[in-house]
Amino acid sequence: xxxxxxxxxxxxxxxxxxxxxxxxxxxxxxxxxxxxxxxxxxxxxxxxxxxxxxxxxxxxxxxxxxxxxxxxxxxxxxxxxxxxxxxxxxxxxxxxxxxxxxxxxxxxxxxxxxxxxxxxxxxxxxxxxxxxxxxxxxxxxxxxxxxxxxxxxxxxxxxxxxxxxxxxxxxxxxxxxxxxxxxxxxxxxx
Amino acid sequence: xxxxxxxxxxxxxxxxxxxxxxxxxxxxxxxxxxxxxxxxxxxxxxxxxxxxxxxxxxxxxxxxxxxxxxxxxxxxxxxxxxxxxxxxxxxxxxxxxxxxxxxxxxxxxxxxxxxxxxxxxxxxxxxxxxxxxxxxxxxxxxxxxxxxxxxxxxxxxxxxxxxxxxxxxxxxxxxxxxxxxxxxxxxxxx
DNA sequence: ATTATCTATAGATCTATAGATAATGC
DNA sequence: ATTATCTATAGATCTATAGATAATGC
Numbered sequence: 001x002x003x004x005x006x007x008x009x010x011x012x013x014x015x016x017x018x019x020x021x022x023x024x025x026x027x028x029x030x031x032x033x034x035x036x037x038x039x040x041x042x043x044x045x046x047x048x049x050x051x052x053x054x055x056x057x058x059x060x061x062x063x064x065x066x067x068x069x070x071x072x073x074x075x076x077x078x079x080x081x082x083x084x085x086x087x088x089x090x091x092x093x094x095x096x097x098x099x100x101x102x103x104x105x106x107x108x109x110x111x112x113x114x115x116x117x118x119x120x121x122x123x124x125x126x127x128x129x130x131x132x133x134x135x136x137x138x139x140x141x142x143x144x145x146x147x148x149x150x151x152x153x154x155x156x157x158x159x160x161x162x163x164x165x166x167x168x169x170x171x172x173x174x175x176x177x178x179x180x181x182x183x184x185x186x187x188x189x190x
Numbered sequence: 191x192x193x194x195x196x197x198x199x200x201x202x203x204x205x206x207x208x209x210x211x212x213x214x215x216x217x218x219x220x221x222x223x224x225x226x227x228x229x230x231x232x233x234x235x236x237x238x239x240x241x242x243x244x245x246x247x248x249x250x251x252x253x254x255x256x257x258x259x260x261x262x263x264x265x266x267x268x269x270x271x272x273x274x275x276x277x278x279x280x281x282x283x284x285x286x287x288x289x290x291x292x293x294x295x296x297x298x299x300x301x302x303x304x305x306x307x308x309x310x311x312x313x314x315x316x317x318x319x320x321x322x323x324x325x326x327x328x329x330x331x332x333x334x335x336x337x338x339x340x341x342x343x344x345x346x347x348x349x350x351x352x353x354x355x356x357x358x359x360x361x362x363x364x365x366x367x368x369x370x371x372x373x374x375x376x377x378x379x380x
Numbered sequence: 381a382t383t384a385t386c387t388a389t390a391g392a393t394c395t396a397t398a399g400a401t402a403a404t405g406c
Numbered sequence: 407a408t409t410a411t412c413t414a415t416a417g418a419t420c421t422a423t424a425g426a427t428a429a430t431g432c
Contacts, residue, residue, distance in 0.1 A: 002403040002410045011410085027303060029219040032394055045397080046411045054395065101305075107351075107358060112299055113217060115291075115357035122360035129359055153355075153368050154348060154375030161297075161351030165343075167305035168297060169319055170312035178343050185344030192384045192429040201384085222420055235423080236385045244421065386427070394419065401412070 012050045014040040019061040020068075024109040025102035028058050028117065059120035065106035066128025070135055077139055084139045085155070089187035092159045093179045098166045108163040132156070158186045202240045204230040209251040210258075214299040215292035218248050218307065249310035255296035256318025260325055267329055274329045275345070279377035282349045283369045288356045298353040322346070348376045 003011065018039040022031040033054055034044040051057040076091060077084035091097065092105065101109040107129065114125045136152035137145070162182035166175045193201065208229040212221040223244055224234040241247040266281060267274035281287065282295065291299040297319065304315045326342035327335070352372035356365045 001401070001412065002408085004404065005410095008410060027217075027219070027306065029217070029394095030306065033396085034394080043412055044395095045413070048396070049410060101302075107354065109302055111354040111358045112291075112302055115354075116217065116220065119360070122358070126359040126361055126364065129355060130364065150371040150374060153352075153371035157351035157355055157368070157372045158344060158348040159351065160354055161347030161349065162343075164297060164301040164305075164350055164354065165319060165347055168301045168312070169316040170309070171316055174316065174320065178347070181340040181343035182347045184340060191386065191427070192382085194430065195384095198384060219420095223422085224420080233386055234421095235387070238422070239384060381430105381432080383430080384428095386425105388424090388426100390421105390423080392420080392422105395417095397416080398414090399412100400414100402410095404407105404409080406407080 011040065011042060011046075015042070015047070015050055015057070016061055016064055019057050020065045020106075021102040023058065023061050024065060024104065024106060028110065028113050033057075055118055055120060058117065059124040062106055062110065062114060062121055063124040063128055065110075066125065066132060069105055070128070070132045073132070073135055077135075085136075085141075086187040088136075088139070089155070089159065089183050093162050093166075093183040093186075095176070095179070098163055098175065098179065101167070105160065105163065108160050108167075111160065129156075155186050158182050162186075201230065201232060201236075205232070205237070205240055205247070206251055206254055209247050210255045210296075211292040213248065213251055214255060214294065214296060218300065218303050223247075245308050245310060248307065249314040252296055252300065252304060252311055253314040253318055255300075256315065256322060259295055260318070260322045263322070263325055267325075275326075275331075276377040278326075278329070279345070279349065279373050283352050283356075283373040283376075285366070285369070288353055288365065288369065291357070295350065295353065298350050298357075301350065319346075345376050348372050352376075 015036065019031075019036050022036060022039060025031075033047050036057075037044050037047050047057075051060070072091075073088050076087045080087055097104045107114075107125070111125075114121055133149070133152050133156055136156055137149040140148035140151045140155070142148045142151055159182070162178060166178045169175050169178070205226065209221075209226050212226060212229060215221075223237050226247075227234050227237050237247075241250070262281075263278050266277045270277055287294045297304075297315070301315075304311055323339070323342050323346055326346055327339040330338035330341045330345070332338045332341055349372070352368060356368045359365050359368070
C-alpha cells in the first residue's frame with residue numbers, strides 16, 4: 001500500500017495537524033501514537049517513517065501550534081491596526097477559545113507539560129514564545145521598546161493565566177467572570 | 191504488618207503530601223500509584239485502603255496544595271499588611287518558585303491538566319481558586335469590592351501565566367526577563 | 381477477631397520495532 | 407527495485423484487585 005511522495009507529504013501534514021489538535025485537547029500524555037495515526041487515517045506502524053519519535057512529533061506540533069497563534073494575531077492586527085491589542089485580548093479571552101483548546105494557544109494548553117519535556121520540545125516552545133511576544137510588543141502602547149516589551153510579557157502572561165483559570169474552574173459564571181476581569185484589566189485601562 | 195490507627199492516619203498524610211508534591215512536579219499522569227506509595231514508604235497494594243482511586247487522591251492533593259498556597263499568602267499578608275500584594279507577587283514570581291513546582295502553585299503546575307479531569311478534581315480546584323481570589327481581593331487597592339475582585343483576578347492570572355511562561359522557556363535570561371516584567375506590571379504601577 | 385499492609389497478578393494501556401505487503405517511479 | 411504503509415508483537419508501563427500476613431485493640 002505504498003503511496004506517492006506527494007501523498008506521503010500530505011499524510012505527514014495530517015499527522016502533524018492531528019497531533020497539534022489532540023495534544024492541546026488531551027495533553028502530550030493523553031493521546032498515544034496509535035490513536036493519533038488513526039485520527040490521521042493511517043495505521044500505527046507507519047508513524048516512524050514520518051517522525052523519529054513521539055517527542056519529535058511533540059516538538060513539531062508545538063512549533064506549528066505556536067506559529068498558527070502568531071499568524072492569527074498578525075491577521076487581527078492587520079485587519080484593525082488601531083485596536084489590534086483589544087481585538088487580540090477579546091479573541092484570546094473568549095468563551096470559544098476557552099472551550100476549544102484543540103484550536104487555541106499551545107502555552108495555555110501545554111505550557112506546564114512542555115516545561116517537563118526534553119530539549120526539542122523546550123526549544124520549539126521557546127522559539128514560538130519569543131516570536132509571539134515580539135509580535136505583541138510591536139502592538140503595545142508606551143514610549144520605548146523596552147517598556148513595550150515589558151507590557152507585552154505582562155499581557156501574554158495575563159492571557160495565558162486567564163484561560164488556564166477559566167478552564168480549570170467548573171462553574172460557568174465564575175469562568176466568565178475570570179475572562180471578563182482579565183480582559184478588562186489587560187485591554188481596558190492600560 | 192498492621193499499624194495503629196494513629197500510624198495509619200500519619201501514613202495517609204504522608205501519601206497526600208507525597209502526591210501533592212509529585213503531581214505538581216511531574217503532572218497527574220507523570221507519577222503512578224506504585225511510585226507514590228514508595229515515596230511515602232509504603233507498598234502499592236495498601237493504597238486502596240486510604241483512597242478510593244487515583245482520581246480521589248488527585249482531588250485531595252489539589253485541594254491541599256491550593257490551601258497551602260492560600261495559607262502562605264495569608265502569612266505574607268499578616269507579616270506586612272501594608273505591602274502584602276507586592277510581597278506575594280515577588281514571592282510568586284521568584285526563581286525559587288519557578289524552579290520548585292513541587293512546592294508551588296497548583297494552578298501553574300496542574301491547571302491545564304485539572305481542566306481535563308473528572309468532577310472531583312474540578313470541584314477541588316474551583317473551591318481552592320475561589321478561596322484564593324477572595325484572599326487576594328482583600329489585599330487589592332481600589333474603591334469598591336467589585337473593582338478589587340476584578341483586579342484580583344487580573345493579578346492571579348498574570349502570576350499563573352508568568353510562571354507557566356517562565357518555566358516553559360529553556361533560556362535562563364529570557365525566563366528571568368519574564369518574571370521581572372510580569373512582577374513590574376502586577377505589583378508596580380497598578 | 382479485626383484490619384492495615386504486603387505480595388502477586390489480571391487486564392489494559394503505551395512506545396517502538398520487525399517483517400510482510402503492495403504501489404510508485406526508475 | 408525501492409519504499410510507504412500495514413500487521414503483529416515485544417517489552418515496559420499503569421490502575422485496580424485478590425488473597426496472605428501479622429499486628430492492633432476488643
